[in-house]
Amino acid sequence: MPATRIVVPAKANKGDVIEIKTLINHVMETGFRHDNFGKPIPRDIITRFTCTYAGEEVFRMDLFTGVAANPFVAFTTIATETGDLVFEWTDQHGAVTRAQAHIIVT
């Protein structure tokens, strides 16, 4: 399971626009490179990232080979209620890495 890092404010006022930052350790191998013996290195990338907030999807990202290794993304959402933010990264084989964070909204 790749390591992930998430930055979500612990608390926010209702209606605030909060910034969320996430990163996952992943090679994002493009499939265009060759090893020392001239053999192509197969493509291995994450293709989708989603963020759900209290069960509802608030952000989605489609990734291609042009995204750098260890994909980082920062995006915004409105603090609507106290609840869990669930982050899911899906790779090209369908394997899902999941992480979550809790936010208290007053």
Next chain:
Amino acid sequence: MQQSLPQDQAAKLSRRSLLAGSLCLLVLPLSGDPAEATPEGMAEAMAQALGRDPSIKPGRVKVELPELAENGNSVPLKISVESPMSAADHVKMIYVFSEQNPVANVVRFHLGPRSGAARVRTTIRLAATQRITVVAQMSDGSLWSGGANVVVTQAACFDGT
């Protein structure tokens, strides 16, 4: 035959064949590369994502990239779109296209009224000095675009180098 040739002639022949042989070795692995990117490739990717002959207006999209990227492997990209981000009027999609990378589609973001703002940051790979084009699709279907030029001194390792 080889034996009957004068010494210097034989040396010349083998030098020539050696040169030809080494050239073949150099050329073979390169010719197999699928990494062929062109502005036409980007136009094709845009047509696939946005439809044939989409009416894209310039404006509302701000793209920030460093003017000079010393290493194309990881270049910070910041995008913001002017939009009230209300239920009636918001940004639905942000597309990032490259005219020089082997894959013209770089990344896409799906946004909505719950985003609160149309602001995203990520890190991308750049295969060469180029202009990055960003298209935002609004909830009314209109398309707006912006871009940024970036000079890349060391390209991302899309190939064997």
